[in-house]
Amino acid sequence: MRQALFHGPGDVRLAEVPVPSPGAGEVLVKVEVTLVCGTDAKTYRRGHPLLLAEAPAPFGHEYSGTIVETGEGVSNFRVGDRVTSANSAPCGHCFFCRRDQFSLCEHLQPLLNGAYADYLLVPAPIVATNMFRVPEDMPAERAALLEPLACVLKGLEVGTPGPGVTVAIIGLGPIGLMLVYGAASRGARVIAVGRGRHKLEAAKRMGAEHVIDSDGSADALTAVRALTEEERGVDLAVEAVGLPEVWDFAIAAARKGGTVNFFGGCEPGSFATVDTYRLHYEELTLAAAFHHTPRHVRLAMDLLKRPDFPHEVLITHRYPLEELVLPLRMMSNELPRDPAFIKAAVVP
Numbered sequence: 001m002r003q004a005l006f007h008g009p010g011d012v013r014l015a016e017v018p019v020p021s022p023g024a025g026e027v028l029v030k031v032e033v034t035l036v037c038g039t040d041a042k043t044y045r046r047g048h049p050l051l052l053a054e055a056p057a058p059f060g061h062e063y064s065g066t067i068v069e070t071g072e073g074v075s076n077f078r079v080g081d082r083v084t085s086a087n088s089a090p091c092g093h094c095f096f097c098r099r100d101q102f103s104l105c106e107h108l109q110p111l112l113n114g115a116y117a118d119y120l121l122v123p124a125p126i127v128a129t130n131m132f133r134v135p136e137d138m139p140a141e142r143a144a145l146l147e148p149l150a151c152v153l154k155g156l157e158v159g160t161p162g163p164g165v166t167v168a169i170i171g172l173g174p175i176g177l178m179l180v181y182g183a184a185s186r187g188a189r190v191i192a193v194g195r196g197r198h199k200l201e202a203a204k205r206m207g208a209e210h211v212i213d214s215d216g217s218a219d220a221l222t223a224v225r226a227l228t229e230e231e232r233g234v235d236l237a238v239e240a241v242g243l244p245e246v247w248d249f250a251i252a253a254a255r256k257g258g259t260v261n262f263f264g265g266c267e268p269g270s271f272a273t274v275d276t277y278r279l280h281y282e283e284l285t286l287a288a289a290f291h292h293t294p295r296h297v298r299l300a301m302d303l304l305k306r307p308d309f310p311h312e313v314l315i316t317h318r319y320p321l322e323e324l325v326l327p328l329r330m331m332s333n334e335l336p337r338d339p340a341f342i343k344a345a346v347v348p
Helices: 038-046 124-129 146-155 174-185 197-205 218-226 244-253 276-281 294-304 325-331
Strands: 002-008 011-016 027-035 062-070 082-085 119-122 131-133 166-170 189-194 210-213 234-239 254-262 285-288 315-320 343-347
Touching: 027 082, 038 325, 062 119, 062 146, 082 146, 124 131, 131 294, 146 174, 146 294, 166 174, 166 244, 174 189, 174 197, 189 197, 189 218, 197 210, 210 218, 218 244, 234 244, 244 254, 315 325
Parallel strands: 166 189, 166 234, 189 210, 234 254, 254 285, 315 343
Antiparallel strands: 002 011, 027 062, 027 119, 027 343, 062 082, 082 131
């Protein structure tokens, strides 16, 4: 089969490798589509100490496809099932799992990796906990959004956006747009802050009441505050970029007594600044959200089953497996990208 292998930063090659055979509890999936995520692009640029510890390594994890072989002991799935899954599953017994902090599980390995290929071997813990059948009428591209949507739903539990809550979503990549959709669907008043006409239009389609074209400047901050009661700031600011300066912007956008959700992950060694006076005397709540849990994966699958889920707003470009490097290079700013580009699908 064909499989994309990461050899080093900026070096991804398509190779012919043997089709794997599933072991106990595992399933082999014929890949129908794999989506390119921001983590893949960051991995392409600089590698990843956990996902790609040893090169050459397969990668890619947002997928959907059809089971073609099952390993010993698999009873909840069968050959011919259309499926999708998350990229990990918690062990259920470590320090963090015993405290219901499943996203911090110390034994998330083996992570699912290698979806940029004709076939994908899904590890047994994921098959047992975080794999789902895909309805026949659900588009494969929508089903492949399961994992990032699960992360979004977990993130939306910080600050509990709902009716009467004004939320600023800062950053309008695919994750930011799904955060817009999730917050708006819960009845929150959403202010979407991002760059580019196409992404701002997409944010409106995802449910944003207001959009602000911004580069994180002070003018954008003024514009956000101008849309809030007495210009006090938002009840909840969600950072969905992963840059320290945007973390600073999110803190500044929150009102006294407000909440800031640091959803976007920054590079190791990065620092954001906090005015300790504001933090204490204005009773700011600063929180972060990372990864997903089995509960959020199930909720994401339920949401994807809604016929009105707007996956077509998110997935704007498609490439054959042979051209995987093109969207990776565009997302890494090595190549110019179509201004309408939001998220790419790779179709083997």
